[in-house]
Amino acid sequence: MGLEEEIEEIREEIAETPYNKSTEAHIGRLKAKLAEKKEELEKRQSSSGGGEGYAVEKTGDATVALVGFPSVGKSTLLNALTNADSEVGSYEFTTLDVNPGMLKYNGANIQILDVPGLIEGAADGKGDGQAVLSVVRTADLVVFVLSVFEIDQYERLSQELYDNKVRLDEDPPRVSVRKKHTDGLSVNASVDLDLDEETVKQVLREQGYVNADVTIGEQVDIDRLLDGVMDNREYIPSLVTVNKADLIEPDYKETVDEQLREHGVDPEEAVFISAEKERGLDSLKKAIWEELGLIRVYMDKPGRGVDYEEPLVLREGDTVDDACRKLGGSFDERFRFARVSGPSAKHDEQQVGRDHELADEDVLRIVVSR
Ligand SMILES: Nc1nc2c(ncn2[C@@H]2O[C@H](COP(=O)(O)OP(=O)(O)OP(=O)(O)O)[C@@H](O)[C@H]2O)c(=O)[nH]1
Ligand SMILES: [Mg+2]
Known part of the structure; x- marks a missing residue:
């Protein structure tokens, strides 16, 4: 059986197993195994070539990645915010490389990267998505660029990033693992954990730990426990900008707000702009500054x-x-x-x-x- 099939089988088993106390440890083990196999697949894909990648040198005081589907207006926005001159097109996938630009704000040099449209399945190595995502992983802030008529893309984009080990607007889990030479696994939690100790141990065992002290300082679920154990997640803040706001009538805004709420985005926090008409850009710059801290x-x-x-x-x-x-x-x-x-x-x-x-x-x- 190939690695891809194995991964698919584990996924199916997780999906088919009802979650309760008696299956918890088993699910923990499966999720840890899944993470392990995905890592293996990724390694294999990156060592078998997979193109040049997009090496973009990070410069300036901070780096921001504009993330969005094709034709939502990322290049137009980059050109409006910075000194860059990125190609703008009315057809999809105009930008096939990463274009950097520099935004000067409050005396800071903020590097903005316009990355090609993320496509579904990118995290599984389809298309050039993997290279795009690796650029996003190094950013200090992710700005989701949505078109006012395609708010639902937010979900697919954030899922894509999650699958690629990017954790948005989360602090790193308070989980640490210290290897030792003997005595097996021991779990020390400073909170009253919902997870069984056996689940924690299964997750660790599946990740290859035989002797180790695990310290847990917050209420974690299996996924967050794994994030803490895996140690290769990027924790990045994000913000949402809604572009092409010039195309809607004022009374349609309520509908867009409702769609944002449905996808878990607070409309008060989303920045409505028109990259083309250069509207809302001051608010966006301010939001970027604040999110970058x-x-x-x-x-x-x-x-x-x-x-x-x-x-x-x-x-x-x-x-x-x-x-x-x-x-x-x-x-x-x-x-x-x-x-x-x-x-x-x-x-x-x-x-x-x-x-x-x-x-x-x-x-x-x-x-x-x-
Ligand atoms: N009405 C309107 N059109 C816009 C706005 N921003 C961009 N567009 C148009 O949308 C189309 C796509 O813009 P791009 O900036 O090339 O989009 P992109 O996200 O860079 O697309 P890819 O490079 O293909 O991923 C162009 O025809 C732009 O003129 C906007 O604020 N309002
Ligand atoms: Mg573009």
Whole structure:
């Protein structure tokens, strides 16, 4: 039996097995086995050639992937947002390569990648989908581009990404596995797990663990447990933009909102735009900025004053230490202390150390030893 058939058989068995306490461990084992086989298939496909892939160098402060079916207007949007000049066509699959562009916003350089239309079955290695998906996996944010008349495509797109180990808008599971040399498997959960210990063990055994300590810090189902064990999932935030909004009458918007809700998207969070008429783009840029969690830090340079033109772009949660590292040079070695004014400071010119957490629009001066 070929690997593909094996995978299909396991899938069928999972689908046919009713889920209850007595079958839970069995289903856990099947799901772990399925994940293993899919991994094997993927490895085989990538080693048997499978084309060049789309090596796109990541540059700038963050990278955003525009994901959508053919002809929804990704290239038009890329051209409207950035300095890029991506081909736009009224027929499908105009773009067969990944086109990068750079969006300048709030002093940050945000790389936007227009990737070719995702097609159904891409995660199973059909078409060029696999290469497309590997580009998406490296992005810091996924922007789903939907046409106002094809909201249902959202479901297929997100399923495609899920099948390709991309987890959207989720934190990584609080699951860790530590191998040991003897004593078999032991499960330590800090919550009252719904899953049986035996299910957890079956999943681990099927993944090849014989002796290991498993620590679980949240209520996980089998799929999320597997995500935690597999350790090769990408956790990426996402947002939805609805394009071609110029084609609908205002009273049709309620219908589109309803369709978004049906697919689990909050219409308040979706950004309606017209890439062609360049409408709604400011809201989209702002949403991208916020989802990326970027912050601006204005450097106060000795003798030159505060540089408000080209901020240092960091991420929410970054500290003075991260700022030093991004600045490079000898800041790191010669650091004595820093002075911060603005949102993160208790008062102007507050003296802080390396571990001080910065906030958007702080002014930072680093004092170094000579
Ligand atoms: N009315 C309207 N048409 C648009 C809008 N954005 C794009 N289009 C049109 O939709 C068609 C497809 O646009 P593209 O930007 O080539 O779409 P794409 O998603 O890059 O398509 P592929 O490269 O084939 O995946 C073109 O004819 C565009 O002019 C929009 O906001 N409103
Ligand atoms: Mg295109």
